[in-house]
Amino acid sequence: MAEKTTQYYVPESSPWPLLSSVGLFLIAIGGGNFIQQSTGVGGNEGSMGGIVLTIGVLWIIACLFGWWRDTIKESIGGLHSDQLDRSYRQGMLWFIFSEVMFFGAFFGAMFYARWLIVPWLGGEGIGAMTHELLWPDFQAMWPVTTTPDGRTTQAMGAWGLPMINTAILITSSITLSIAHHALLAGDRSKTLIFQGATIILALIFTGVQGYEYVHAYRDLGLTLDAGIYGSLFFLMTGFHGIHVIIGSIFLIVTFFRVVKRHHLDGNNFAWEAAAWYWHFVDVVWLFLFITVYWL
Structure with missing residues (x-):
């Protein structure tokens, strides 16, 4: 070095x-x-x-x-240099902030549909005429499990696969935090063990979510064209899944950099940036689990 x-x-x-x-x-x-x-x-x-x-x-x-x-x-x-290191850190923080705004738009769309559009189509307030003329059989409830063409779907429950994935991501944040402390202490073996465990958990999460999508399509009739609920479900969880894959790649790259002893001289920004990103992905999932699956 x-x-x-x-x-x-x-x-x-x-x-x-x-x-x-x-x-x-x-x-x-x-x-x-x-x-x-x-x-x-x-x-x-x-x-x-x-x-x-x-x-x-x-x-x-x-x-x-x-x-x-x-x-x-x-x-x-x-x-x-140290100045460039500070610039990198500021850039990563602004990037994560832009991702917060990115997901904020999706959450805003879901809340708008759930609390304004669905009651309006159900006949509340000024939506009474629209309800009678366009969709008289529509019932204002969430999740919306009946599509405009009359097809019935099922909502994805919170306490099956989503709960398993939530436990996986929370555990991955814990293992990554342990790896971070080990890195700062100069314990390379412990860093590799717990970062490797984090990567394995990340890959398991992706596999479980893929199986969840197969279950949604095959058993629940929950597809991309299954009305506003189906569209928002796959939009929000799908984009989060993409971020999980990106974060996994980030962690894998920094894992092999630890193997090659790139992060043992105190120059840890790349590793820490991967950790910041992963913790952000975990926090977003907690909001998704509560608002998309649970409530």
């Missing part, structure tokens, strides 16, 4: 931001078409949404690999 510079390091021009933007564009286009193709909406039955989405995901993974490789080389080369 090279000695840390006292100069503020300004990296050279990088192609990764532009290339990553291309990957995100492919994910947005492919994901939108894939959802429409899956639900039969918009007449995109013959579209290549799934292929474009896959290409976009693989593109982003390649960009992350190249971008993180360059940043790791700068770090172990001693180019990251």
